[in-house]
Amino acid sequence: MSSEPPQDSSTGAVGTPADFLKGVIGKRVVVRLISGVDYQGLLSCLDGYMNIALEQTEEYVDGAVVNRYGDAFIRGNNVLYISAMESI
Numbered sequence: 001m002s003s004e005p006p007q008d009s010s011t012g013a014v015g016t017p018a019d020f021l022k023g024v025i026g027k028r029v030v031v032r033l034i035s036g037v038d039y040q041g042l043l044s045c046l047d048g049y050m051n052i053a054l055e056q057t058e059e060y061v062d063g064a065v066v067n068r069y070g071d072a073f074i075r076g077n078n079v080l081y082i083s084a085m086e087s088i
Contacts, residue, residue, distance in 0.1 A: 023084075025045065026044070027043060029054075031052055033074070038059070041072065042054060046076075049077075051074070052082070053074075059072075
């Protein structure tokens, strides 16, 4: 069995989830919470517990902006996923 990370055949990208997270620091991301609420902003940092700090944050409920924050801190146990909004 190979220990090589999986390769995305459509883009040729190779990497682990940790590589992805390192690659999106400083970029715009969408953070989806377990509750279904989305936060979009610049990922300034995160830790091993998936606690997330965002800048220029917008909160979306059912696809509509409901709040804007300068900075936001999201506790990791509420995070469903993180998605890049721009290429890494």
